[in-house]
Amino acid sequence: MNVRTLCLGILYFGEATGYEIRKTASEGGFSHFIEANYGSIYPALTKLTQDELVTMREEVFSGKPSRKVYALTDQGREALKAALNEPLRADIFKSEFLFLSLYADLLGTERLTEIMKQRRADLRNELTRLHDAMGQCDHPGSNFAIGYGIALTEAAISYMATHAASASGLQVEPARAAE
Amino acid sequence: MNVRTLCLGILYFGEATGYEIRKTASEGGFSHFIEANYGSIYPALTKLTQDELVTMREEVFSGKPSRKVYALTDQGREALKAALNEPLRADIFKSEFLFLSLYADLLGTERLTEIMKQRRADLRNELTRLHDAMGQCDHPGSNFAIGYGIALTEAAISYMATHAASASGLQVEPARAAE
DNA sequence: TTAACATCTATCAACTTGATATATGTCGCC
DNA sequence: GGCGACATATATCAAGTTGATAGATGTTAA
Numbered sequence: 006m007n008v009r010t011l012c013l014g015i016l017y018f019g020e021a022t023g024y025e026i027r028k029t030a031s032e033g034g035f036s037h038f039i040e041a042n043y044g045s046i047y048p049a050l051t052k053l054t055q056d057e058l059v060t061m062r063e064e065v066f067s068g069k070p071s072r073k074v075y076a077l078t079d080q081g082r083e084a085l086k087a088a089l090n091e092p093l094r095a096d097i098f099k100s101e102f103l104f105l106s107l108y109a110d111l112l113g114t115e116r117l118t119e120i121m122k123q124r125r126a127d128l129r130n131e132l133t134r135l136h137d138a139m140g141q142c143d144h145p146g147s148n149f150a151i152g153y154g155i156a157l158t159e160a161a162i163s164y165m166a167t168h169a170a171s172a173s174g175l176q177v178e179p180a181r182a183a184e
Numbered sequence: 185m186n187v188r189t190l191c192l193g194i195l196y197f198g199e200a201t202g203y204e205i206r207k208t209a210s211e212g213g214f215s216h217f218i219e220a221n222y223g224s225i226y227p228a229l230t231k232l233t234q235d236e237l238v239t240m241r242e243e244v245f246s247g248k249p250s251r252k253v254y255a256l257t258d259q260g261r262e263a264l265k266a267a268l269n270e271p272l273r274a275d276i277f278k279s280e281f282l283f284l285s286l287y288a289d290l291l292g293t294e295r296l297t298e299i300m301k302q303r304r305a306d307l308r309n310e311l312t313r314l315h316d317a318m319g320q321c322d323h324p325g326s327n328f329a330i331g332y333g334i335a336l337t338e339a340a341i342s343y344m345a346t347h348a349a350s351a352s353g354l355q356v357e358p359a360r361a362a363e
Numbered sequence: 364t365t366a367a368c369a370t371c372t373a374t375c376a377a378c379t380t381g382a383t384a385t386a387t388g389t390c391g392c393c
Numbered sequence: 394g395g396c397g398a399c400a401t402a403t404a405t406c407a408a409g410t411t412g413a414t415a416g417a418t419g420t421t422a423a
Contacts, residue, residue: 006280006283011283017290022370023371023373024370025370035283040276041410043412044410047373048409069419070417071372072371073372085290089284089287089291090291093281093299093302096278096280097219097276098276099276100276101185101273101275103214103217103332105268105272107193108193108196109325116269120272127274146288149282150282150283152343156340159339168328168331187378201401201403202403207401221381222403222405223378223382248402249385249386249387249403250402251401
């Protein structure tokens with residue numbers, strides 16, 4: 006899925022500026038499965054405007070930078086529908102953390118401990134963020150997506166907890182804590 | 185993390201061709217958290233050879249296409265260590281499936297049912313693949329990474345199972361199956 | 364008042380993706 | 394034997410994305 010479809014999808018929920026689209030994608034309730042940067046969003050919005058899938062309205066204020074508010078057209082709504090009926094692509098998951106874990110023997114206990122601690126903190130924060138997002142939202146589709154995120158984050162936290170011993174010393178046999 | 189570091193990391197476990205590196209990254213036991221294509225691997229290997237972080241040995245066979253076997257140098261091993269001590273980047277997760285779930289009301293029951301069914305099948309396959317990978321491997325770091333994948337895949341399967349009712353008709357209130 | 368942070372636009376080099384092309388070997392099957 | 398499908402192995406490239414940066418202004422807290 007490309008950023009153009011992503012923009013259409015976010016604009017489906019209401020008009021927005023490029024800045025707001027990025028915020029929704031990268032920091033909002035959906036940020037656990039979406040990502041987009043300015044460098045792809047702004048060109049996408051320009052292209053979508055040209056193709057008349059969105060409209061652009063510039064709000065100009067004296068002595069303030071203007072904002073460009075984009076909104077979905079009927080054509081845009083159809084294009085979104087069409088895109089949603091394309092063959093579904095597989096999820097993408099990339100984890101530098103897991104990559105690092107492969108090289109535990111190169112890392113040293115201190116670095117390893119720090120990484121594991123950081124990861125546990127990150128997961129807890131993510132879980133809080135997701136619970137907040139769930140609380141602020143009663144749209145069924147969104148709840149399904151956020152719930153999925155919560156389920157996976159909880160599983161990750163649980164895995165980290167049960168593997169903490171082997172995690173801080175991966176070179177040691179796992180799951181044989183105290184012999 | 186860039187593809188150069190990824191190549192160094194894979195070559196740490198032994199020499200390989202570009203083809204094999206891609207296979208390890210995209211289909212091997214680590215493919216649930218790593219990804220790389222020829223278009224990034226081949227340029228990366230060329231650069232790494234120039235920088236003397238890897239060596240290249242060309243195996244020529246008469247009447248067979250030659251293969252270029254790459255191996256880590258001592259400098260390369262140091263470069264890998266250095267890269268592993270860089271600040272850790274956040275995981276990346278992108279899911280077209282979850283994105284789609286946001287627009288359940290645009291989709292129609294049939295398409296939605298098909299997607300959910302497909303996803304359950306994909307998750308089961310992924311779990312099998314991970315269990316196989318776990319069985320073929322007794323390196324502690326790898327087991328930790330694969331175990332993490334198994335834990336999250338199981339959580340996803342479980343979530344799909346408990347939310348199947350609301351999933352095939354997201355426009356309906358979730359978690360109120362049989363009233 | 365001053366620094367930090369938020370809103371909003373936009374750009375761009377470097378990198379990655381995804382598809383494709385080329386050549387040959389191997390395996391199963393009728 | 395021959396045929397098609399798949400595996401090994403190289404490589405390229407347009408199009409798209411990332412990640413960092415720049416610039417202008419507003420707001421908030423110390």
